[in-house]
Amino acid sequence: MRRQVSWLVAALGVLxxxxxxxxxxxxxxxxxxxxxxxxxxxxxxxNPHGELTLEVEGEEWTVEVGQPWRNERAGLExxxxxxxxxxxxSGEHAGERLLKAEQLWIGEAHFVLYPGRI
Amino acid sequence: MEExxxxxAETSLAQWMRLSRWGYAIVNTLHVVGISLLIGAITALDxxxxxxxxxxPLAALGRLLQAVAIGGLxxxxxxxxxxxxxDPAGYAAMTLxxxxxxxxxxxxxxxxxxxxxxxxxNSSPRRLRITGALSLALWLCALAAGRxxxxxx
Numbered sequence: 001m002r003r004q005v006s007w008l009v010a011a012l013g014v015l016x017x018x019x020x021x022x023x024x025x026x027x028x029x030x031x032x033x034x035x036x037x038x039x040x041x042x043x044x045x046x047n048p049h050g051e052l053t054l055e056v057e058g059e060e061w062t063v064e065v066g067q068p069w070r071n072e073r074a075g076l077e078x079x080x081x082x083x084x085x086x087x088x089x090s091g092e093h094a095g096e097r098l099l100k101a102e103q104l105w106i107g108e109a110h111f112v113l114y115p116g117r118i
Numbered sequence: 119m120e121e122x123x124x125x126x127a128e129t130s131l132a133q134w135m136r137l138s139r140w141g142y143a144i145v146n147t148l149h150v151v152g153i154s155l156l157i158g159a160i161t162a163l164d165x166x167x168x169x170x171x172x173x174x175p176l177a178a179l180g181r182l183l184q185a186v187a188i189g190g191l192x193x194x195x196x197x198x199x200x201x202x203x204x205d206p207a208g209y210a211a212m213t214l215x216x217x218x219x220x221x222x223x224x225x226x227x228x229x230x231x232x233x234x235x236x237x238x239x240n241s242s243p244r245r246l247r248i249t250g251a252l253s254l255a256l257w258l259c260a261l262a263a264g265r266x267x268x269x270x271x
Contacts, residue, residue: 067142
């Protein structure tokens with residue numbers, strides 16, 4: 001019995017380690033930096049982070065922006081990220097059509113969400 | 119259901135959870151504190167049920183560890199409810215979130231079956247082993263499902 005329990009604990013430990021190495025970090029997954037432009041078709045702002053749906057040449061992209069304090073620090077004001085707004089976003093290509101924005105532009109205005117990453 | 123979720127999201131508490139920087143961080147931290155207490159205590163108890171450290175009296179261990187686990191669970195549920203308010207419709211739609219709630223439900227039922235039935239002290243070794251193994255598996259899977267919410271969707 002004691003041996004069985006030791007094996008069980010060891011197996012669980014290995015499983016947990018396997019899980020953590022597969023998903024090293026929530027924030028950044030090491031994808032290349034890309035830039036996309038499009039029109040915002042849906043918005044959800046707020047914790048744990050905001051999310052825009054962007055229509056880019058007929059395709060729907062998800063653009064993750066910051067939490068409220070980060071967007072505010074970048075200079076974004078209420079209404080800047082809204083449906084119908086055309087934005088250009090640069091950041092990490094984190095999934096098939098998923099961009100984690102590091103900086104974005106609305107017209108000529110430049111907003112930096114992650115100053116340490118650009 | 120959808121209407122309820124929308125209404126929940128419109129409450130001032132939900133708005134605070136969406137917008138607050140440190141409030142959200144503190145609630146998140148307390149959620150983890152609750153989970154730590156729960157998993158730490160329940161893992162120790164489950165290992166005892168599986169046959170480890172059989173010299174330690176089960177009734178006394180159960181009184182201590184189940185109290186800590188229940189306290190942790192209540193804290194985790196309360197704080198989890200607040201985190202849920204930040205995006206009710208989003209979380210409710212996630213399969214992994216539904217799975218997590220299901221696993222928590224099963225784990226609670228598993229614990230109640232033995233406590234409302236024969237009790238820890240009067241159960242057969244076989245029943246204790248089954249309960250302990252189920253409990254360990256269910257709680258760890260619930261934890262894994264919860265943590266992975268941040269990495270999917």
